[in-house]
Amino acid sequence: MNPNPPKRLRKTDHGDGTGGGEEDEEEEERAVDVSIIMPVFNASCWLDKCLQAVLHQDFLGSMELSVFDDASTDDSRTVVEGWRARLEERGFSVVISGHDSPQPRGVGYAKNKAVSQSRGQYLCFQDADDIMLPQRVRLQYEASLLHHNSLIGCRVQRQPEGSTERYTRWINSLTQDQLTTQVYTSHGPTVVMPTWFCSRRLFLKVGLFDEGGKGVPEDLLFFYQLLRRGCGLFRVDQSLLVYRYHEKATTHSVTEKTIWKLRVDFLQERVLSQWEKFTIWNAGKQGRMLYRSLNPTNQKKVRCFCDVDKNKIQKGFYTYEESKERPKPKIPVVHYRNATGPFVICVKLDMTGGVLEENLNCLQLKEGADYYHFN
Structure with a gap:
């Protein structure tokens, strides 16, 4: 890693060898190209590596780090403040705030506060326990310019290696079409939250994160709302983030029951409302649970x-x-070869040794038209 990363561009050159004058300097004070949005709660053990990676971004545009501390009880705030001088020396603007209430207000609240105090035309969401690779901001910024109405993600490296193996493989192997078709699975957003990058305009179009606090999947709710607003999804097909797995991650505070209801409601809203009839693929526990x-x-x-x-x-x-x-409904159970689509697939992906995928292929079914995965 380069110990002396390039400084950020801070001036606007009008092509005549001069800056843009006082008016442009005032404009630059009001806005930067990219704000890195970082909510923090008791993350001191992760922050040095996280902020070191922020410092070493190879993006040459103007950047800002916007941190909101959600009532940490460790020395997270002190650690972040300790990086201010190094970041500012490299051309970053740094905004750090927070609150010291007895209880944290939640990830959604902290993200909203970090966004509201930032000035970037583009927003790069960064969890305090993850590590961005040097080219992350540059490549996602370039992708966002090409896909201005899309939420931009990337591939990830999971740490510790081998943790959540199926989930990581799913994140990294989805096709561009599947980013849209597989939004109903138990894995959650197809563009995973720690990799999000978007324009401020898109963020404001979707609306703020839900601030319900602990137990609320603010990322999934925002993701669904983004799709309702007609926004797109795009993934940079390079690994740009070290995505850490640990037991203190906020995702563990959200119950399966909460996620299940949101998924079912979204499936009914977006897919089942358009179908006159359909078949549930799986007469076992998951299929019956979906029916009920x-x-x-x-x-x-x-x-x-x-x-x-x-x-x-x-x-x-x-x-x-x-x-x-009365009488109680009795739903027929048939062999998949004798069934008529469209289908809702309630069999977990990557768990049948390729048998499910082979069966779908032999019926010549098209994902997103003839079937959707819900597993």
Whole structure:
């Protein structure tokens, strides 16, 4: 790593060898190219490596670090302040604030505060426990200029290596089309939050993060709202972030039940509302749970369950015992080759040794039209 990273560009040259005068200097005081948005809560053990990586970005435009400390009880604020001089020497603007209330207000609140105090035309979201590679801001900035109405992500390196192996493989292997089609899976946003980069204009178009605090998946809620607003998704296909996994990560505070309801509601809103009939692929626990979670209108659209399990198929049907209807609904269970689409796939990806993918291919089904993954 270069011990002397390049200084940021701070002046506007009008081509005549001079700056733009007082008016342009005032404009530059009001805005920078990229603000790195960093919420902080009890992150002192991670911050030195995180901020060292910020310092070594090879982007030559103007940059700002905007930190909001969400009532940390360790020395996070002191650690960040200790980097101010080094960052400013390299041309960064640095804004650090926070609060010292008895309890933190949550990640959504801290992100919103960090954004509101920043001046960047583009926003690079950085978790305090992750490490950006030197080219991250430059490459995502370039991508954002080309895809101005899109949320920009990147591939990641997971640390410790081998942790959340399936999830990491999913993040890095999605195709551009799958960034849009696989937004309903249990993995969450297809462009993962620690890699987010977007214009301020796009951020304001979507709206602020939910500030409900602990247990609220503010990233998923923002992601869904972004899609509702008609924004796009794009991933830089290079690894630009070391994405740390540890037990204190805020994602562990969100319950599966909360995520499940949000996913079901979004699937019903975006997909099932457009279908007259459909088949649930999986007559097992996940498929039945999805059926029970649907609203009555969409339950009536379920043509059948399909499966490969002979025992489930031989039984012939699934009875919805919790239903208040009389007689209770009985949903047929058939072999997948005898089923009619479109399908909602309730089988986990990358867990069948390629059998699921092979079965879908043999039926010549197109993802995003003939089926969606919900697993």
